[in-house]
Amino acid sequence: MHIIIIGSSTGGPRVLFDIFSDFPSIQAAIIIVQHMPLSTTPRFAKRLSQICQLDVIIPKGGEHIKPKSLYIAPGDTHLILRNNEEILLTSTEKVNFVRPAIDVTMLTLTPDSRNQYTGIILSGMGCDGAEGLLHLKSLGATTVVQNPDSCTIKSMPEAAIRICDVDKIINPIEIRSFLLNQK
Amino acid sequence: MDPVQGKGMDTTISGLMVVDDDEDILFTVHSLFKKRPFPILLAHSGQECLDYLDNGFKGVILMDIMMPGMDGWDTIQNIVDKGQMQDLIISMFTAKDVPDTTLDHLKEYVFDYITKPFEPENLIALVDDYLTMLS
Numbered sequence: 001m002h003i004i005i006i007g008s009s010t011g012g013p014r015v016l017f018d019i020f021s022d023f024p025s026i027q028a029a030i031i032i033v034q035h036m037p038l039s040t041t042p043r044f045a046k047r048l049s050q051i052c053q054l055d056v057i058i059p060k061g062g063e064h065i066k067p068k069s070l071y072i073a074p075g076d077t078h079l080i081l082r083n084n085e086e087i088l089l090t091s092t093e094k095v096n097f098v099r100p101a102i103d104v105t106m107l108t109l110t111p112d113s114r115n116q117y118t119g120i121i122l123s124g125m126g127c128d129g130a131e132g133l134l135h136l137k138s139l140g141a142t143t144v145v146q147n148p149d150s151c152t153i154k155s156m157p158e159a160a161i162r163i164c165d166v167d168k169i170i171n172p173i174e175i176r177s178f179l180l181n182q183k
Numbered sequence: 184m185d186p187v188q189g190k191g192m193d194t195t196i197s198g199l200m201v202v203d204d205d206e207d208i209l210f211t212v213h214s215l216f217k218k219r220p221f222p223i224l225l226a227h228s229g230q231e232c233l234d235y236l237d238n239g240f241k242g243v244i245l246m247d248i249m250m251p252g253m254d255g256w257d258t259i260q261n262i263v264d265k266g267q268m269q270d271l272i273i274s275m276f277t278a279k280d281v282p283d284t285t286l287d288h289l290k291e292y293v294f295d296y297i298t299k300p301f302e303p304e305n306l307i308a309l310v311d312d313y314l315t316m317l318s
Binding site for chain 1: 268269270271272275286287288290291292293294295296297309312315316317
């Protein structure tokens with residue numbers, strides 16, 4: 001299965017709405033880790049479900065990820081993948097000042113010949129996601145970062161670019177095209 | 184300018200609150216949205232914002248950062264501490280280009296960061312998008 005993890009923070013939601021507007025169902029499981037409070041999660045998920053054809057899911061824990069689905073990490077919990085397939089939610093310490101943290105989700109993935117991985121970092125404050133993206137790169141993932149010049153807040157993508165030799169530094173419209181071409 | 188005032192406001196529908204000590208900004212944003220069918224509150228300070236929230240405001244908040252007394256980040260910290268984030272989407276609304284990284288701990292409460300000067304069409308589109316989320 002193709003697992004795509006998208007990390008996003010301040011300024012990222014508007015990019016995600018652009019990327020997933022009229023977005024068709026694709027053969028990948030997409031996980032969005034958006035820094036947000038718990039109360040915002042259902043509203044954010046509802047908005048995405050209104051604009052795309054993917055099955056938008058707020059996991060409760062225990063779900064096995066499936067293609068054609070878009071999972072939203074709930075606010076105030078970290079989302080991890082056990083055996084690269086089962087979603088677990090934890091309320092352990094904040095990482096990089098946030099929960100959910102992008103790094104936590106990305107760092108749980110392990111080498112797995114059954115899977116293909118992609119990591120994407122969008123606009124945001126701080127450095128969350130940089131280590132996670134580096135880890136995904138070490139697993140052979142395709143790594144993508146939103147062009148900092150197109151970001152509302154540049155520091156998160158810049159942190160990723162600083163420590164990881166990313167494969168693509170592209171604008172939101174190109175991220176959308178990239179995702180549309182994924183199997 | 185005839186903004187809906189905090190007391191007696193309709194708390195059943197989501198509105199827009201602009202928090203800024205610059206009267207020109209408040210006037211401009213109010214002009215952009217005054218014909219819209221949702222409440223518009225104009226707060227001149229962080230404290231006024233908190234007062235509106237105590238009176239039941241819910242919706243989108245455009246929050247200036249640099250204000251006398253309680254700045255935008257302090258105001259958000261107060262909102263979080265009082266457990267009033269429910270039913271709110273907050274965007275910073277500021278001329279300050281790069282946020283202070285020492286405020287990383289508040290980033291999960293800030294959905295967006297809109298810089299001034301702004302394109303009216305873009306601001307309207309964003310506010311509409313966020314109000315749709317809250318509806």
